Amino acid sequence: MSGLTMIDRVERALSRRGLALAFEPALEARFETDTCRQRERMLLISGAIAIAVYDAFLINDLGIRPEIFGLSLLLRLGVMTPIGLLVLALLHRGNLRPAFRESMMSASVVISMCLSNVLFLLSTSPEAMFDPFSFGLIILGGNIVFSLRFPFALASTCLNLVLVAVFLSLSTEMHGVLKVFVMMVGASTGLFTLAAGFRLEASERRSYLLMLREKLRAETMQEHNQMLTLISHTDPLTKLGNRRQFDKAMDRLRADTAMHHLPVGMLIIDIDNFKAFNDLHGHLEGDACLCRVGETIEAQVRRGMDVVARLGGEEFAVLMPECDRRSIEQAGERIRLSIETLSIRHGGTPGSPVVTVSLGMALGVLGAPDSGRLLYQLADKALYDAKRGGRNRAVLADASPAAGDAGSVPAAAASSFPA
Numbered sequence: 001m002s003g004l005t006m007i008d009r010v011e012r013a014l015s016r017r018g019l020a021l022a023f024e025p026a027l028e029a030r031f032e033t034d035t036c037r038q039r040e041r042m043l044l045i046s047g048a049i050a051i052a053v054y055d056a057f058l059i060n061d062l063g064i065r066p067e068i069f070g071l072s073l074l075l076r077l078g079v080m081t082p083i084g085l086l087v088l089a090l091l092h093r094g095n096l097r098p099a100f101r102e103s104m105m106s107a108s109v110v111i112s113m114c115l116s117n118v119l120f121l122l123s124t125s126p127e128a129m130f131d132p133f134s135f136g137l138i139i140l141g142g143n144i145v146f147s148l149r150f151p152f153a154l155a156s157t158c159l160n161l162v163l164v165a166v167f168l169s170l171s172t173e174m175h176g177v178l179k180v181f182v183m184m185v186g187a188s189t190g191l192f193t194l195a196a197g198f199r200l201e202a203s204e205r206r207s208y209l210l211m212l213r214e215k216l217r218a219e220t221m222q223e224h225n226q227m228l229t230l231i232s233h234t235d236p237l238t239k240l241g242n243r244r245q246f247d248k249a250m251d252r253l254r255a256d257t258a259m260h261h262l263p264v265g266m267l268i269i270d271i272d273n274f275k276a277f278n279d280l281h282g283h284l285e286g287d288a289c290l291c292r293v294g295e296t297i298e299a300q301v302r303r304g305m306d307v308v309a310r311l312g313g314e315e316f317a318v319l320m321p322e323c324d325r326r327s328i329e330q331a332g333e334r335i336r337l338s339i340e341t342l343s344i345r346h347g348g349t350p351g352s353p354v355v356t357v358s359l360g361m362a363l364g365v366l367g368a369p370d371s372g373r374l375l376y377q378l379a380d381k382a383l384y385d386a387k388r389g390g391r392n393r394a395v396l397a398d399a400s401p402a403a404g405d406a407g408s409v410p411a412a413a414a415s416s417f418p419a
């Protein structure tokens with residue numbers, strides 16, 4: 001049972017035949033957590049109505065048993081109402097343990113039954129003998145108006161019927177046949193309201209299960225979607241963003257910078273002579289090298305602001321929002337130097353004994369729909385220049401008429417930083 005997920009528990013509960021009034025513990029706990037606030041509110045409202053109705057019977061007391069009206073006032077307003085108000089205050093405070101909440105409501109029903117029986121017994125008025133016929137209303141209040149949870153409804157109904165039986169047996173005014181009649185009416189009311197309460201609770205629980213199943217399914221679906229989105233935007237080897245993520249980030253930046261007109265920097269970083277590295281050390285070593293280069297690039301940019309991605313093969317890219325010439329040059333040089341400092345033995349390149357990278361950089365304000373593509377072209381061209389210039393260097397792209405046409409504002413003249 002412990003390995004079951006919540007949705008498994010819900011499915012099991014739903015597949016159970018017949019009406020069930022208790023879930024297994026974990027599901028029951030969730031049911032209570034999800035519904036307790038609403039139940040407390042419902043009990044608060046029905047409790048207030050019940051107090052008002054109970055006190056309204058003072059009118060009845062004045063009519064049929066004026067001789068004990070003082071006692072009636074005392075029991076209704078001096079005893080039952082304060083108890084009721086205390087119950088309402090506790091419900092209002094909320095977060096009651098379910099068993100305490102249900103016991104408290106059941107107890108208030110039993111107390112009111114007890115007080116009503118005291119009034120009946122102490123009254124000498126002949127009309128008072130009709131009083132016990134109304135006691136079923138108290139049972140109805142507990143089982144239907146409060147919708148006590150079934151075991152509590154059952155217990156309070158039995159207790160109430162015992163109370164009525166005891167008080168009837170003490171009464172000398174009422175005939176035996178009438179007493180039986182009262183008990184029949186009380187027991188029938190108890191039975192009918194218990195049956196109705198049972199069905200109400202069963203259908204409330206079933207509706208809850210159906211609602212919870214939908215909610216859990218929707219949550220699972222959302223998690224799967226998030227996972228799929230993550231997978232589709234992540235490079236499986238380096239765990240950096242992939243081309244799709246990079247393009248999305250570019251679109252987002254374009255929308256932002258179109259408003260703020262702040263230049264965006266783009267760096268394309270390519271490992272030098274990586275084919276030779278693979279040939280010399282094998283593909284697995286090549287993969288490890290790609291991962292270390294990716295991590296190093298990520299460590300050299302602004303966390304949470306710059307976007308790093310592996311575009312494919314041995315090519316990485318960085319997008320730098322709110323960038324200027326100084327920051328892009330510094331970032332490019334920092335990245336180049338930190339990868340060289342990793343000192344990953346290469347052995348297959350004439351220029352350097354260790355793995356190095358070449359960088360093409362471009363700076364511009366994104367605007368028109370294809371300005372991102374043009375910025376990329378500028379950076380790519382600068383990368384080509386870096387490779388042609390001898391590798392292990394960063395080159396900042398020159399202003400390009402094409403970029404200007406596309407709505408970007410090229411911000412820098414070509415610069416080169418030989419190692």
Ligand SMILES: Nc1nc2c(ncn2[C@@H]2O[C@H](COP(=O)(O)OP(=O)(O)OP(=O)(O)O)[C@@H](O)[C@H]2O)c(=O)[nH]1
Nearest residue numbers: 270271272273274275276278283286287313314387
């Ligand atoms: N280990 C490994 N190698 C890869 C991966 N993707 C691409 N490559 C290799 O990267 C190498 C890229 O080689 P080229 O495009 O010729 O470039 P290069 O040798 O780095 O030369 P320059 O870029 O001109 O310095 C190829 O040998 C690819 O097989 C990968 O995921 N893992």
